[in-house]
Amino acid sequence: MLGNLSTKLQRILRDLKGEGRIAERHIQVAMREIRIALLEADVHFKVVKEFVSRVKARALGQEVLRNLMPGQQVVKIVLDELVELFGREEADLRFSKLSPSVILLVGLHGSGKTTTTGKLALWLQKKGHHPLMVSTDVHRPAAIEQLSIIARDIEIRVYEDKGSDPVGLAKKALQHTLNTGFDILLIDTAGRLHSDAELMTELSRIAEAVNPTEVLLVADAMTGQDAVNSAREFNQCLNLSGVVLTKMDGDARGGAALSIKTVTGTPIKFIGVGEKYEALEVFHPEGMASRILGMGDVLSLIDKAQEVVDEDHARDMLKKLQRNEFTLEDFREQLRQLRRLGPLEQVLGMLPQVGLLKGVKKMQLDEKQLVHLEAIMSSMTAKERAGYKIIKASRRKRIAKGSGRPVSEVNRLLRRYVQMKKMMTKVGKSFSSKGLPKLGFPI
Ligand SMILES: Nc1nc2c(ncn2[C@@H]2O[C@H](COP(=O)(O)OP(=O)(O)OP(=O)(O)O)[C@@H](O)[C@H]2O)c(=O)[nH]1
Ligand SMILES: [Mg+2]
Known part of the structure; x- marks a missing residue:
C-alpha cells in the first residue's frame, strides 16, 4: 500500500537516523527530499508545502536538536504530522437514532x-x-x-x-x-x-x-x-x-x-x-x-483478526505457546488462519517491524508457499503433527510423495517449524495471558 512513497520516506528517515549528530543542514536536506517524495506521490502541492513547513519548524525546534536521539524525534514528528493530514480523529460511520x-x-x-x-x-x-x-x-x-x-x-x-x-x-x-x-x-x-x-x-x-x-x-x-x-x-x-x-x-x-x-x-x-x-x-x-x-498497523490487523479468528482458539493457542506446546497441528491451523486474513503481503504490511517480522521475512513465505506448506502438513498423520520428532527419513519420503513436494521441502518445513516454535514460545511468554487473545496468531 502506497509502496513507493513509503519506501522513500523510510529511506530518508533512516538516513537521518544514521547521522551521529543532526545539524540544521541535515534537516534541510531531509525536508527537501520529503518534499520531492510527496510531490512525486501526487500529493496536492499546497498540502506538501504546509506539511513540510510544519515538520521543518518542529524539527528545527531546539528540543529536537538537543535531544539524545534527534533522528528518532524527527520520525515521530513526521508520523504525527501524517496523522494530522489524515485527520487525527477517527471518523466513525454515523447511524441515525431512528431506524433506518x-x-x-x-x-x-x-x-x-x-x-x-x-x-x-x-x-x-x-x-x-x-x-x-x-x-x-x-x-x-x-x-x-x-x-x-x-x-x-x-x-x-x-x-x-x-x-x-x-x-x-x-x-x-x-x-x-x-x-x-x-x-x-x-x-x-x-x-x-x-x-x-x-x-x-x-x-x-x-x-x-x-x-x-x-x-x-x-x-x-x-x-x-x-x-x-x-x-x-x-x-x-x-x-x-x-x-x-x-x-x-x-x-x-x-x-x-x-x-x-x-x-x-x-x-x-x-x-x-x-x-x-x-x-x-x-x-x-x-x-x-x-x-x-x-x-505496521496493529489496529487494522486486530480488526481483521477479530473478523476471522475464533477468540477461544486464540486463547488456547496463547496458552500453548506459553507452555511450549506449539505442534505442527497448531502450525497448520495458524497458516490456515493467516490465509483467511487476506493476501500475505497486506497482512505483513500491517505488522510492526519488530524482530519477529524480520524472522518472517527471512522465511520468504509467499502465497504459493503457504499452500505447499499446508499440503505437506496435511500429508502427515495426526500423530506426526502432534510430535514432530518421530518424522525420520522414511516418513519424510512418504510425506513428500503424498504432498507432491520434494523431500528437501519437507526438511525445510521441519527446520522452520522448530525455529518458529522457539521464536513463538519466546514471544508467547512475553505476553500476559490477557495480553493478546484478540490477535489470533502470535505475532
Ligand atoms: N483492486 C480493487 N478493485 C476494486 C476496488 N473497488 C472496486 N474495484 C473494482 O473496480 C471496478 C469498478 O467497480 P464498480 O463497483 O463497478 O464501480 P462503480 O463506481 O459502481 O462504476 P459505475 O457504476 O460504472 O459508475 C470493478 O472491477 C471492481 O472490482 C478495490 O478496492 N480494489
Ligand atoms: Mg456502479
Missing part, C-alpha cells in the same frame, strides 16, 4: 460504488445490522443487475422495482425499509466520467428525498489528484460526510489519501483494498500513518 440509517454512495464512473455498496453491506451485517441495498443507476444497462449479482453472492437483500426514475426508486426502497425489519438502507447511485450538473441534480434530489445519515464519496485512490478534485466538486453540491478510498491495494501513489482530508475537509472512513467483498477496512489515521513509515 440511510447511506448514500456517490462518485465518478468506475470508482467502485457498486462494489463498495456490497462490501459495506457485508461489513455492516457482520456488525449485527440488517442492511438492504438498492441501485438507482437506471442509466447504465446492467448496473442494477450488477448489484443484484453481488447481493446474491453475499446473501444480502437488494430492493428491486421497475421504474426509470432514480428518485422514485430511492423513495420506494426507503418506504420498503421502513415497512420491514431492515435497519440500514444502502443506496448505490449512477456514476459519470466527470461530475456534471445533471448528475449533481439527480444526486441532490435523491438526498433530499431520503435524508441520508451518511453521504459517502467513493473515490479511486489510483486517480490521485483527480479523486481530490472530484471530492471537492461533489462536496460543493452534496455535503459529503465521508470518503471511501478504493483500490488502495493497487499501486496508488498516495496523492489522494494524503490530500483529500485537507483539501475537502471530509474524512476518509473506509479504504477498499481488493476486489473481494471482504476487502474493506475501517480507516485508522494513526494506523495508516505508521504503515507508511513501516511501523
Whole structure:
C-alpha cells in the first residue's frame, strides 16, 4: 500500500537516523527530499508545502536538536504530522437514532460504488445490522443487475422495482425499509466520467428525498489528484460526510489519501483494498500513518483478526505457546488462519517491524508457499503433527510423495517449524495471558 512513497520516506528517515549528530543542514536536506517524495506521490502541492513547513519548524525546534536521539524525534514528528493530514480523529460511520440509517454512495464512473455498496453491506451485517441495498443507476444497462449479482453472492437483500426514475426508486426502497425489519438502507447511485450538473441534480434530489445519515464519496485512490478534485466538486453540491478510498491495494501513489482530508475537509472512513467483498477496512489515521513509515498497523490487523479468528482458539493457542506446546497441528491451523486474513503481503504490511517480522521475512513465505506448506502438513498423520520428532527419513519420503513436494521441502518445513516454535514460545511468554487473545496468531 502506497509502496513507493513509503519506501522513500523510510529511506530518508533512516538516513537521518544514521547521522551521529543532526545539524540544521541535515534537516534541510531531509525536508527537501520529503518534499520531492510527496510531490512525486501526487500529493496536492499546497498540502506538501504546509506539511513540510510544519515538520521543518518542529524539527528545527531546539528540543529536537538537543535531544539524545534527534533522528528518532524527527520520525515521530513526521508520523504525527501524517496523522494530522489524515485527520487525527477517527471518523466513525454515523447511524441515525431512528431506524433506518440511510447511506448514500456517490462518485465518478468506475470508482467502485457498486462494489463498495456490497462490501459495506457485508461489513455492516457482520456488525449485527440488517442492511438492504438498492441501485438507482437506471442509466447504465446492467448496473442494477450488477448489484443484484453481488447481493446474491453475499446473501444480502437488494430492493428491486421497475421504474426509470432514480428518485422514485430511492423513495420506494426507503418506504420498503421502513415497512420491514431492515435497519440500514444502502443506496448505490449512477456514476459519470466527470461530475456534471445533471448528475449533481439527480444526486441532490435523491438526498433530499431520503435524508441520508451518511453521504459517502467513493473515490479511486489510483486517480490521485483527480479523486481530490472530484471530492471537492461533489462536496460543493452534496455535503459529503465521508470518503471511501478504493483500490488502495493497487499501486496508488498516495496523492489522494494524503490530500483529500485537507483539501475537502471530509474524512476518509473506509479504504477498499481488493476486489473481494471482504476487502474493506475501517480507516485508522494513526494506523495508516505508521504503515507508511513501516511501523505496521496493529489496529487494522486486530480488526481483521477479530473478523476471522475464533477468540477461544486464540486463547488456547496463547496458552500453548506459553507452555511450549506449539505442534505442527497448531502450525497448520495458524497458516490456515493467516490465509483467511487476506493476501500475505497486506497482512505483513500491517505488522510492526519488530524482530519477529524480520524472522518472517527471512522465511520468504509467499502465497504459493503457504499452500505447499499446508499440503505437506496435511500429508502427515495426526500423530506426526502432534510430535514432530518421530518424522525420520522414511516418513519424510512418504510425506513428500503424498504432498507432491520434494523431500528437501519437507526438511525445510521441519527446520522452520522448530525455529518458529522457539521464536513463538519466546514471544508467547512475553505476553500476559490477557495480553493478546484478540490477535489470533502470535505475532
Ligand atoms: N483492486 C480493487 N478493485 C476494486 C476496488 N473497488 C472496486 N474495484 C473494482 O473496480 C471496478 C469498478 O467497480 P464498480 O463497483 O463497478 O464501480 P462503480 O463506481 O459502481 O462504476 P459505475 O457504476 O460504472 O459508475 C470493478 O472491477 C471492481 O472490482 C478495490 O478496492 N480494489
Ligand atoms: Mg456502479
